[in-house]
Amino acid sequence: MNPLKRIKTLAISNCKSLLCSSSSSSQHFQNPISPSKSHLYSSFFCTLIQTFLSCYRFTQARNSFLFMRSLGLNPTVHQWNHLLFRFNASGLVSEVPNVYSELIKCHQSSNLFARNVLIHAFCKMRMLEMALEVVRDGEADVVSYNTLIWGFCDNGMVTSAVGFLSEMFKRGVGMNTISCNTLLKGLCDEGMLDESESLMNMFVCWGIGRDIVGFNTLLSGHCKLGAMDEAMGLVESMKGEGISPDVVSYNTLFHGFCRVGEFDKAKGLMDVEKDGFEPNAITYTTFIGGYCNRKQLDKAYLLYEEMVTSGILPDVVTYSALINGLCKSGKLLKGYSLFRQMEKMDITANHVSYSTIIDTLFKSGKPRELSIIQGEMVVRGIILDLVSHTIFLDGLFKAGMVDEAEKVFKHISSLQFKPNHFTYTALIDGRCKAEDLKGAELALSEMQNRSIGRTVVTYSSIISGYVRNGMLDKAVDIMKKMKDEHVFPNIVTYCTLMDGFFKMGKLEEALDLYEEMLKEGIAANKFIVDVLYNGLRKNGSMKKAETILRYMEEKGLLLDCVNYTSLMDGLFKEGKIEDAFKLESLMENLAPDVIFYNVFINCYCLLGKSDKAKLIFYAMKNMGLSPDNATYNILISVHCKEKKLDEALELFHEMSSTGLMPNAINYNTLVGGLSQHGNLLKAVDLLNEMAVAGFCPSPSTHRKVLLACSNLKRADSILQLHEQMVQMGLRPDRAVYNALIHVLCTLGMTQKATVVFKEMLGKGIAGDTMTFNALILGHCRSGHLDKAFDTYSQMLLVGVTPNIATYNSLLGGLSAAGRMEEVDRLLHEMQNKGLAPDGITYNILVSGHGKISDKKKSVRFYHEMVRNGFVPTIGTYNVLISDFANVGMMTQAKELLNELQKRGLSPNSSTYDILISGWSRLSNGIEVQRLLKEMDEKGFVPAVSTCRSITRSFARPGKKKQAQKLLSKMYNVKDG
C-alpha cells in the first residue's frame, strides 16, 4: 500500500476508536455547526490546540483536534499547515501523520510545506523508509531533501545521506549551504573530520560558499574530539576568510575547553574576547555546567546569579545543569526541589531534566519516588532518547532487575536506536554484575562487530566482572587487549585489578601493578589507598599497610568514610581497640555511613559487648541511618552466641517489619544459632520459611541443625532434615556428608552411617580422615571394636592418613573394653607414625590403666601427662583417686585431691563419693563428716552406694536398715 494511504487508514481507525469510546459525549457530535460560523470555530479550535501543545498538554491537544474533526470543521490550508508545524515542533510528532491524513481528506491534496513537515516528523520518529517514500513519491524541493539528509545523518547513516546529493542533482533540485552544513554535521558526529573538510571544499567548487554555520559545525567537531589546537587553528582560518567568529563559535570553544578540563583556558578566552562579545544564556549555561561537573556548586550558583542580574533568563538547560550538579553532589532533595521550582517558573522539564532525576533516584535506591516520576513522564508524554533509555538500562541492572533491563536493551533496538558505547558499556557492566559473563562477552564482541569503540570504562567493567568471579587470568588478558587497542587503563582499571590480585593472595602481582600505575603518571587516590591498606593487612603486611596510609595522609590525600571504616576494622583486629574506637569522634565530619556503623557494631560484638553494640545500633537509627541486612545479621549473630535467642528472634522480626527482607545470610545465621542453643523446633520452622523464600542453607547451617538433632537424640529427624536441606539447594559435598555421618555415628547409628558412606562413595566423593574418624568413633562407641578396626584398615588401604583423633577413638574403645595390652601396642604404632599423645590420649591411658588397677602405669602416664602440660579431666582424677581409695591409700588420694585443685579443677559429686566411701571403710568419722558437709555446701548429694558405705561402717549393729533410711531421707536419695 502507498504510504500516504497507509497513514490515512491508520488515522481514520484511530479517530473511530476514540470517538466510539467516548459514548457519553457522542450526542454533542450530532449537532453540526452552521456553515456561517464554521470558519470562526475552526480558528478557535486551531488556537486552542496550539495553546495545549505549547504547554505540553498533549492529550488535550489530541482530543481537541479529534473533536474539531468530529464536528466536521475544516480549517484553511494555512491553518492546517500551521497545525502540522506545531504538532511537529512541540514534540507530539507521532500525531503528524494523522493530522496530515485529515488534511488530505479535506483538501484532496497538499502543498510542499505540509509534505516537508511530514518528512521531518517521519525522520524524527526514525521511520526513514517512510520519509524516503514521501520524498520520492511526489514533488520535492531542497527543503525536502535537506530534511531527509538530516534524518539519515541523525541516525548515523551519513554515507546514505551523502548519496542523496546525486539524486538531488538528477531530479534538478539545487542544493544549498544548508545541504552542505547538514552533511558536515553528520560527518563530524561520526568523527569523520577529514571527510567533512573535503566535503566543504567540494561545495565551494560547486559554487556554494562556506558560511559561519559550516565553520561552527567543523569547530564543534574538533572540540568534541578534544582537538582544541585544531579548533583554535580553524578560528584563525575563518578570520582569514573574513568570517568573524560569533557567539556560537565562542560558546563551542568554551565548551570544548571545559570538556578537556582546561577550565582556565575557557575563562581566559572569555576575558580576552570581552570586547565585542556578549555572553548569552548558552554561554552562562556552558560555564555553569562546567562548574557543576567540577562539583564547584558555589561558583555555579554565583554565575547563575550574575546571569539573572544581567537580565539573561536561564532556561530548562541551565536548570538541568544545576539540578545535575546538586544530584551528583549527593544533594538529591535540593536537586528535586529545584526541579519543582523550575516548573513554577513556567519552565517545563524536558527529557534531560527527567533523566537526571531518574538516574539519581536509581543510584540512591529510591524505587517509590522513581515510579512517581516515571509515571509523571509518561503522562506528560516526554519522549525518551537513547541517553534516557541507557539510564533506565543501567538503573534497572543496578537495582537487580536483570530481566527488565534486558527488555530495555531489546526495546532500544526495536525503536531503531543505534546503541552506542555508553549503552553497551552499561549492558556489559550489568551483565557482569548479574554474573552473566558469557552475556557480557557476547555484548563485547557485538560492539566489535558493529564497530562501536570500546572505552576504558567498557574494558574496566568486564575486568571487574572477571575479578569478582575469581577469573584473574581473563582479567589480565583484557588488560593486555585494551592496551593493544590503545585504550589505556585508568585508575579504576588499576584499582579493580589490584584488588583482584590482593584478594587472591597475590601480593607481588598487586604491588607490581601499583608500581606500573605510578610509572604511568597516575597518582593514587582514596580508592587505591583503600585497596592497598586492606590488601596489605589481609595478606599479613599490617606494618606496610599502616605506612601507606600514613604516607598518603601526610601527602594531603583526603581520606573518606570508607578509608576510615577499613582503618577501624584494621586497628580493631590488630588489638588496638582504643585507637579504633577513637575514630568515631574523628568521623563526625565525614558523615559515617551504614557500613562504618556495621564495622563499629561488629567491633563491640567481637569484644562480647552486645549491650554496647545495641546502643550504637540505636544511635545510628536516631541519626536517620537505616540499618541494613548486615547490621541486623551482626546483632542476630552476637545474640545467638550469647544464647539470647528471644532477642535474636525479635531483631529478625523487627527487620522484616521495617520492610527489610531477610536474606540468605540472615536466615542461615538465625537457623544456626537457634539450633546450636537448643531451640531446634523454632530453627526447623525458620528453615521451612527459608525454603518458601527460596534460600539455600549453608553447609555450616546443615551441620548445626544435624548436631542439634543429635544432641536432642532426635535421630528420626536427621535424615529427613538432611534431605530437606539438599532439596533446598544445598550441594551434598564431602563436608556435608561428613557432618551427616558424624552425627549418625555419635548417636550409635553406625549402620545408617555406613549406608550414607556408601552413597557418598557412589557419587564419586572419597572419604577423608574426618569421614573415617566419624565411622571409627561410631563403631567404638557402640562397642563394635572389630568393625572399628576393619574401618581403620580400610582407611590405611585407601591411603587416608589417620590422625590423633583416629587413634584416640580406637584407644578409647580398647580401654573401655579393658583391653589394655592392645592399647599399649596401638600406642606404639601411633608413636611410630610420628603422632604424639594429646590430652585426650593421656586421659584414656591414665584412666584405662587406673580402672584395671595398674597403679604403676596409670601414675607413670599421669606424670608424663602433667609434664607435657596437659591437665587431666576430673574423670581421670576420679579414676586415680578411686584406685587409691579402694585399697585404703587415703594419703595418696588426698594428695591427688590437692593437686587437682591446684590445677584449677574442682572435685565433683563422684570425687566426694569416692573419698567418703574410702574414709568410711577406714571408719574415719571426722573426715566423713567434714566431706559430707563440704559436699552439701556445694549442693552435691551422696550416691546410694556412698550412703551404704557410711551405714556399713558407722551404724550400730542391727540398726543398719534404719540408719540407711535416715541418711537417704536426709540427702533426699532414693532408697535402693
Add this chain to the structure above:
DNA sequence: TTAGGGTTAG
C-alpha cells in the same frame, strides 16, 4: 518548513 553552540547515561 531544512543547518552550528549549553544540560542527562557507562
